[in-house]
Amino acid sequence: xxxxxxxxxxxxxxxxxxxxxxxxxxxxxxxxxxxxxxxxxxxxxxxxxxxxxxxxxxxxxxxxxxxxxxxxxxxxxxxxxxxxxxxxxxxxxxxxxxxxxxxxxxxxxxxxxxxxxxxxxxxxxxxxxxxxxxxxxxxxxxxxxxxxxxxxxxxxxxxxxxxxxxxxxxxxxxxxxxxxxxxxxxxxxxxxxxxxxxxxxxxxxxxxxxxxxxxxxxxxxxxxxxxxxxxxxxxxxxxxxxxxxxxxxxxxxxxxxxxxxxxxxxxxxxxxxxxxxxxxxxxxxxxxxxxxxxxxxxxxxxxxxxxxxxxxxxxxxxxxxxxxxxxxxxxxxxxxxxxxxxxxxxxxxxxxxxxxxxxxxxxxxxxxxxxxxxxxxxxxxxxxxxxxxxxxxxxxxxxxxxxxxxxxxxxxxxxxxxxxxxxxxxxxxxxxxxxxxxxxxxxxxxxxxxxxxxxxxxxxxxxxxxxxxxxxxxxxxxxxxxxxxxxxxxxxxxxxxxxxxxxxxxxxxxxxxxxxxxxxxxxxxxxxxxxxxxxxxxxxxxxxxxxxxxxxxxxxxxxxxxxxxxxxxxxxxxxxxxxxxxxxxxxxxxxxxxxxxxxxxxxxxxxxxxxxxxxxxxxxxxxxxxxxxxxxxxxxxxxxxxxxxxxxxxxxxxxxxx
Numbered sequence: 001x002x003x004x005x006x007x008x009x010x011x012x013x014x015x016x017x018x019x020x021x022x023x024x025x026x027x028x029x030x031x032x033x034x035x036x037x038x039x040x041x042x043x044x045x046x047x048x049x050x051x052x053x054x055x056x057x058x059x060x061x062x063x064x065x066x067x068x069x070x071x072x073x074x075x076x077x078x079x080x081x082x083x084x085x086x087x088x089x090x091x092x093x094x095x096x097x098x099x100x101x102x103x104x105x106x107x108x109x110x111x112x113x114x115x116x117x118x119x120x121x122x123x124x125x126x127x128x129x130x131x132x133x134x135x136x137x138x139x140x141x142x143x144x145x146x147x148x149x150x151x152x153x154x155x156x157x158x159x160x161x162x163x164x165x166x167x168x169x170x171x172x173x174x175x176x177x178x179x180x181x182x183x184x185x186x187x188x189x190x191x192x193x194x195x196x197x198x199x200x201x202x203x204x205x206x207x208x209x210x211x212x213x214x215x216x217x218x219x220x221x222x223x224x225x226x227x228x229x230x231x232x233x234x235x236x237x238x239x240x241x242x243x244x245x246x247x248x249x250x251x252x253x254x255x256x257x258x259x260x261x262x263x264x265x266x267x268x269x270x271x272x273x274x275x276x277x278x279x280x281x282x283x284x285x286x287x288x289x290x291x292x293x294x295x296x297x298x299x300x301x302x303x304x305x306x307x308x309x310x311x312x313x314x315x316x317x318x319x320x321x322x323x324x325x326x327x328x329x330x331x332x333x334x335x336x337x338x339x340x341x342x343x344x345x346x347x348x349x350x351x352x353x354x355x356x357x358x359x360x361x362x363x364x365x366x367x368x369x370x371x372x373x374x375x376x377x378x379x380x381x382x383x384x385x386x387x388x389x390x391x392x393x394x395x396x397x398x399x400x401x402x403x404x405x406x407x408x409x410x411x412x413x414x415x416x417x418x419x420x421x422x423x424x425x426x427x428x429x430x431x432x433x434x435x436x437x438x439x440x441x442x443x444x445x446x447x448x449x450x451x452x453x454x455x456x457x458x459x460x461x462x463x464x465x466x467x468x469x470x471x472x473x474x475x476x477x478x479x480x481x482x483x484x485x486x487x488x489x490x491x492x493x494x495x496x497x498x499x500x501x502x503x504x505x506x507x508x509x510x511x512x513x514x515x516x517x518x519x520x521x522x523x524x525x526x527x528x529x530x531x532x533x534x535x536x537x538x539x540x541x542x543x544x545x546x547x548x549x550x551x552x553x554x555x556x557x558x559x560x561x562x563x564x565x566x567x568x569x570x571x572x573x574x575x576x577x578x579x580x581x582x583x584x585x586x587x588x589x590x591x592x593x594x595x596x597x598x599x600x601x602x603x604x605x606x607x608x609x610x611x612x613x614x615x616x617x618x619x620x621x622x623x624x625x626x627x628x629x630x631x632x633x634x635x636x637x638x639x640x641x642x643x644x645x646x647x648x649x650x651x652x653x654x655x656x657x658x
Contacts, residue, residue, distance in 0.1 A: 383421075
């Protein structure tokens with residue numbers, strides 16, 4: 001029997017005929033729900049006991065095993081006696097649910113929303129409609145008060161709000177403005193802090209011929225934001241109000257221009273297919289140009305661009321033409337701001353091909369191609385400890401400056417930025433790189449690299465807690481993103497605004513947490529797993545630690561790549577100091593990236609707590625150059641407070657051992 005699970009509402013299961021599976025009592029459903037939340041990971045029996053009872057009764061472990069046995073009979077009624085369970089399985093000290101990726105409505109919902117990000121409005125709208133129709137009520141509705149369900153409920157609720165807004169956006173893109181108004185009106189009434197909802201509602205009203213109502217909505221949004229939350233409307237709402245007052249053409253052109261654009265695209269691609277031979281080498285170069293544009297759309301576009309880029313490079317190498325291969329590799333100069341690779345295996349293939357092509361190029365000439373290959377190596381080897389990345393960055397920059405080629409120099413500076421993490425405290429150097437990128441790009445019309453420069457400056461100024469100028473860079477990046485249709489930029493500026501709310505210290509913890517969750521919802525499906533995985537739990541952990549609150553985290557939380565540096569603190573919060581000390585001894589050297597200082601501060605906190613003097617001394621040495629910075633804020637995403645406070649705690653512990 002193929003079982004489908006529903007958690008977008010009360011927790012239920014359906015059999016392959018679509019009939020409800022009888023799950024018996026609330027604790028049976030709680031066990032099932034807890035295993036679904038774990039997403040295939042093992043939940044120990046002792047953990048289930050703690051989750052099911054505040055004060056576990058005698059025999060609680062046996063009761064859990066009874067619940068599991070009953071669930072197995074309900075979920076696999078035709079399983080022969082004594083045959084091993086295939087769905088709810090025993091693994092070591094606990095249980096795991098081995099459900100297919102499409103067997104849980106919440107997982108299907110996430111997949112549909114992520115996939116819609118790369119689709120045209122006419123393709124995205126039915127997908128989003130179908131995804132939203134899966135909701136039968138609040139996620140895990142019958143476990144609203146359970147700590148183990150809280151994070152997942154919040155995450156899914158945020159993703160649903162994001163999907164509602166993307167559905168409205170798709171309707172607007174199809175000229176269905178009036179149809180979008182009722183849902184958006186209800187959306188902002190229920191969630192008044194979501195500026196994107198207000199923006200879409202005002203735009204829908206304007207396109208429906210209701211200019212006065214649109215302006216009234218914007219005034220209402222401003223009033224609510226200022227009076228309830230003490231913040232002014234963001235740049236998106238301010239720009240829309242100005243555009244409505246001036247009857248900006250771009251507010252009404254989207255539907256008509258979309259049809260024209262689609263027609264021109266179809267005609268041009270058909271003509272290209274007719275005119276250019278299928279095996280012509282120019283197709284490879286043209287393909288990379290398309291992939292470059294596809295990469296900055298985010299979502300499925302970014303993932304597809306990475307995959308097809310590797311295929312294009314391999315195809316070029318097969319032709320045995322080093323100059324063509326150099327052009328194919330170097331043409332993909334997509335700006336990169338995040339220092340952790342989304343797909344290390346793909347990046348490794350590109351770097352290897354670039355190195356081979358450098359050796360195969362004629363020794364004379366081709367300096368611009370050589371610089372682009374070197375810049376590619378520098379960008380795609382970010383976060384590694386090999387000396388090759390910094391060396392390639394320096395060589396690319398020198399060649400570009402000698403050539404006085406501004407496009408190559410912008411790409412080379414991206415490589416230099418990616419290799420400016422060999423020690424802590426280098427935010428001022430990155431601020432210089434960002435400033436040069438902005439100035440260079442403004443002079444020569446390099447929009448994507450101008451955005452990169454603003455984001456680099458934003459990060460560096462955040463590290464110094466210099467937020468007013470960082471705000472200006474965030475606003476400038478948003479304006480460029482809107483003008484040039486670069487949706488990925490908003491991922492970073494939303495995180496920055498959550499960080500700013502956190503770091504300035506005036507907002508309640510609950511408000512900051514909501515801002516981080518909203519930023520994370522916008523990251524979902526953006527096509528950047530190197531950024532997405534583990535980031536929200538890390539931000540919330542840092543927030544709680546800074547406010548002196550218990551870590552209050554699930555021992556089975558998915559910390560992504562940050563797990564080694566978080567693990568000792570999680571174990572300490574669970575009152576397991578010996579295990580925490582052992583985990584601390586196993587912590588590796590942090591990657592040389594935007595969270596280098598943060599990783600060392602997490603390690604420092606754990607070292608002080610367990611009295612590990614060797615680790616404390618090393619952490620102090622590593623962090624000392626960053627004494628003037630906010631730990632983690634150089635990422636533009638989150639913070640663990642001033643590095644100086646961590647250094648002070650280390651100094652006190654080293655000089656006054658307990």
